[in-house]
Amino acid sequence: MDFILYGKSEKGCDQAQWSQRTKMPCSVLNESVLVLNRHWVAVHITSARRALVLLYSDHARVVAEDYSTHTFESWRELSAAMETVKKIITPGFQIAVPEVIMLTEFSKFPPRHVKFSRRNIYLRDNFTCQYCGTVPPREELTIDHVVPRSRGGKTVWENVVLACVKCNTMKGNRLPEEAGLVLRTKPQKPHWLACTGFNLPSQPSSLWQRFLDNAYWNTPLRP
Ligand SMILES: [Zn+2]
Helix, strand or coil: CCCCCEEECCCCCCHHHHCCHHHCCCCHHHCEEEEECCCCCEEEEEEHHHHHHHHHCCCEEEECCCCCEECHHHHHHHHHHCCCCCEEECCCCEEECCCEEEECCCCCCCCCCCCCCHHHHHHHCCCCCCCCCCCCCHHHEEEEECCCHHHCCCCCHHHEEEEEHHHHHHHCCCCHHHHCCCCCCCCCCCCHHHHCCCCCCCCCCHHHHCCCCHHHHCCCCCC
């Protein structure tokens, strides 16, 4: 099953862009979809492409605004009447990109503990220097101790941030304020959703909001 066909998005892609198959920068197929387990608890984020494959293979249902759940067929029928701007349009039919899906078999719960790891620091900070805001090549990103280890700084979520080589060199063994640098965000332990590797919408829909806990809203979003 391949949904790499045509589509339209609110970002206004033209047809030439849509013909570039999967790597389209603004493809609706890459929209983030919230995934619930069968107990209606948010457990993951996936792409619209993956969500539609799960739906088509009957491993998932779409959760609609009114909490009704839909199979691929019923969602497809419903999509025809929707005035949504996010649709996958094929020569034969069109189907709306779901915002939330529910897995029919999966009953596990999301991880309570976010592992303190290099990968998760990179995901939390969105591969961005937390001092100057640049997004350099990954090999030019370093992990900086805000309070240097030589001055008692610990290696914990609250004291490490990504920094580009230039900022890290400029900072040296000083505090940010001593080096004339300002942190763009206060480092903290991320919500597990921020470590899925998927972009979180900057303004999650109201449907997402109903399934996400307060901890999520207190966590900085990836842009
Ligand atoms: Zn920098």
